[in-house]
Amino acid sequence: MALPDDYLKYPRRGYGMDHDRYEWSILQKRPAVTWPNGARIALWVVPALEFFPLNQPAQPFKAPGGMVTPYPDLRHYTLRDYGNRVGVFRVFKLLDKLGIKASVAVNSKIAQRYPLLIDEINARGWEVIANGVDMGKLHYGGLAEADEKALVQESLSVLRETSGQTITGWLSPAKSQSDNTLDLVAAEGIEYVCDWINDDMPYAMKTRHGTIHSMPHAFEIDDQTIMGQNHHSEQQFVDQICDQFDVLYRETETQGGRIMALTIHPWMSGQPHRIKFLDAALTHIMGHDGVWPATGAEILAVFKGQS
Amino acid sequence: MQKEDPGLYDYWPYKDRPKLEWPNGARVALWVAPNIEFYELDPPTNPKRTPWPRPTPAILPYAQRDYGNRAGHWRMMEVMDRCGVRGSVSLNVALCEHHPELIAECAKRGWEFYSHGIYNTRYCYDMDEGQERAIIEDAIATVKKHTGQMIAGWLAPALTHTERTMDLLAEYGLLYTCDLFCDDQPQPVNVKDGRFISIPYSLEMNDIIVYNFNFQAPRRYADMLKANFDQLYEEGAESGTVMCIPLHAYAVGQPHRIQPFAEALEYITGHDDVWVTTGREIAQWYLEHHYDTATADIAKYQGA
Numbered sequence: 001m002a003l004p005d006d007y008l009k010y011p012r013r014g015y016g017m018d019h020d021r022y023e024w025s026i027l028q029k030r031p032a033v034t035w036p037n038g039a040r041i042a043l044w045v046v047p048a049l050e051f052f053p054l055n056q057p058a059q060p061f062k063a064p065g066g067m068v069t070p071y072p073d074l075r076h077y078t079l080r081d082y083g084n085r086v087g088v089f090r091v092f093k094l095l096d097k098l099g100i101k102a103s104v105a106v107n108s109k110i111a112q113r114y115p116l117l118i119d120e121i122n123a124r125g126w127e128v129i130a131n132g133v134d135m136g137k138l139h140y141g142g143l144a145e146a147d148e149k150a151l152v153q154e155s156l157s158v159l160r161e162t163s164g165q166t167i168t169g170w171l172s173p174a175k176s177q178s179d180n181t182l183d184l185v186a187a188e189g190i191e192y193v194c195d196w197i198n199d200d201m202p203y204a205m206k207t208r209h210g211t212i213h214s215m216p217h218a219f220e221i222d223d224q225t226i227m228g229q230n231h232h233s234e235q236q237f238v239d240q241i242c243d244q245f246d247v248l249y250r251e252t253e254t255q256g257g258r259i260m261a262l263t264i265h266p267w268m269s270g271q272p273h274r275i276k277f278l279d280a281a282l283t284h285i286m287g288h289d290g291v292w293p294a295t296g297a298e299i300l301a302v303f304k305g306q307s
Numbered sequence: 308m309q310k311e312d313p314g315l316y317d318y319w320p321y322k323d324r325p326k327l328e329w330p331n332g333a334r335v336a337l338w339v340a341p342n343i344e345f346y347e348l349d350p351p352t353n354p355k356r357t358p359w360p361r362p363t364p365a366i367l368p369y370a371q372r373d374y375g376n377r378a379g380h381w382r383m384m385e386v387m388d389r390c391g392v393r394g395s396v397s398l399n400v401a402l403c404e405h406h407p408e409l410i411a412e413c414a415k416r417g418w419e420f421y422s423h424g425i426y427n428t429r430y431c432y433d434m435d436e437g438q439e440r441a442i443i444e445d446a447i448a449t450v451k452k453h454t455g456q457m458i459a460g461w462l463a464p465a466l467t468h469t470e471r472t473m474d475l476l477a478e479y480g481l482l483y484t485c486d487l488f489c490d491d492q493p494q495p496v497n498v499k500d501g502r503f504i505s506i507p508y509s510l511e512m513n514d515i516i517v518y519n520f521n522f523q524a525p526r527r528y529a530d531m532l533k534a535n536f537d538q539l540y541e542e543g544a545e546s547g548t549v550m551c552i553p554l555h556a557y558a559v560g561q562p563h564r565i566q567p568f569a570e571a572l573e574y575i576t577g578h579d580d581v582w583v584t585t586g587r588e589i590a591q592w593y594l595e596h597h598y599d600t601a602t603a604d605i606a607k608y609q610g611a
Contacts, residue, residue, distance in 0.1 A: 239525075
């Protein structure tokens with residue numbers, strides 16, 4: 001049986017993208033960006049504090065890192081909770097040692113369950129990025145808009161109340177969005193999202209509530225992607241972080257300031273056998289002149305001031 | 308009825324073949340084939356294959372691929388420029404309309420364009436003959452309009468085929484397919500009419516297979532490329548071989564991957580007796596100089 005005739009119709013075939021959220025734009029042809037004090041690289045480190053519920057639904061799929069075995073999957077529940085009890089303190093101590101400021105992506109459930117972690121973030125003057133409610137509550141096509149709006153409001157109200165921060169950054173659990181997510185978070189005062197992995201620099205996105213920005217939150221060199229999904233060794237993780245940094249650093253000679261984003265899952269990098277490798281990668285980066293460790297909100301403010 | 312053998316080529320052992328001679332006595336014909344692709348955010352459904360692993364909008368894999376056109380391509384192209392390599396572009400032809408600036412930059416460098424279908428989210432499974440003709444005619448017309456080139460090659464969109472694809476490609480005057488992975492040298496393809504060949508397009512050296520299916524690290528990929536070249540270079544002293552490096556800017560053009568790739572490409576192109584060329588040039592050379600001897604030699608093994 002042949003395919004229907006409209007399989008060969010291409011309604012969005014034309015200049016630019018096949019949707020209206022952002023403009024087609026070539027990274028290397030944009031005006032150069034200048035970071036404060038002539039820095040070449042804005043270093044944006046984003047630890048993620050995630051709560052994977054034991055009864056995590058596959059709605060519509062299980063976020064990477066979630067439960068695997070039949071209920072009750074104590075194995076994966078506790079492996080992930082390890083990050084919030086133990087790993088996080090190794091990661092924070094390392095960042096303190098190297099003088100690196102961070103933006104911490106936090107599920108609102110974490111703030112309710114472990115408010116001490118919010119105090120730790122605030123005591124350091126770091127930023128909280130809203131990372132939804134928890135890793136079992138995904139935003140996805142098919143979720144009713146009213147239900148999704150309630151998720152956005154729950155996440156932001158809990159995190160704003162517990163942290164006292166304005167909170168302008170949003171990361172959807174598992175980087176999954178519906179067609180409405182950008183509009184819903186913009187309506188609640190979000191200024192940047194971390195879900196789109198198509199660029200090395202911020203760019204403007206259109207919403208029903210004005211312009212917000214996409215920030216180049218790391219995915220390909222995320223510790224979970226490299227060591228969890230790809231099963232690369234800890235040394236291969238270090239190699240890739242250093243290679244990434246060296247290329248971006250070199251590109252700043254001709255293309256203006258760049259952003260080195262690094263996503264850290266304390267349940268992964270905070271393990272005893274891994275933390276020194278994370279140390280080696282960050283030490284390589286911090287050993288260069290012109291590295292500006294900053295939060296997402298700080299980086300975006302400078303970027304917007306020039307665009 | 309499904310067949311046990313596609314019937315597209317005859318068995319031809321890799322021993323005692325007539326010597327394959329490349330221009331200027333080169334041992335290896337090297338061609339680099341960037342796949343320049345457009346994946347749709349909301350493609351139509353196909354009965355045989357689901358385009359995205361997540362519900363629409365699958366923004367994560369969509370954006371991952373979009374990275375290639377926005378950022379990765381330009382890094383990859385700079386490395387190829389530095390090594391004196393012209394690309395043979397496996398093109399989702401709708402990209403000519405979506406991103407003409409990118410096509411213009413490739414054309415300016417004398418790169419070849421061949422067809423990888425309309426979009427990488429439109430599959431050929433279950434197409435009737437009229438539909439399949441329509442996408443071939445679309446590909447020919449679109450590339451002609453935007454680059455002036457008549458496409459010579461075909462890599463099936465998302466590697467989706469029908470049983471009649473090769474016959475149609477030959478009928479429309481194309482020269483080669485990239486869809487047969489059974490050899491390290493070109494070979495004739497059995498088609499209804501005309502002369503049509505297969506050129507090695509290595510899935511083993513394909514960055515997406517290495518990175519996104521086999522989950523290898525960038526420095527390992529560079530080691531694999533060098534080892535693949537070393538062996539084909541050694542064998543090429545006796546009879547010419549083909550090395551293909553199929554690329555995707557969204558994979559190899561990532562900052563953490565580009566440097567090991569650059570080192571591998573510098574290593575390979577730093578050798579003498581390497582014909583750095585394109586798919587079209589390989590096909591034309593082979594059809595002119597080797598097709599007839601190959602066909603005669605293959606015939607010796609049939610019906611024995």
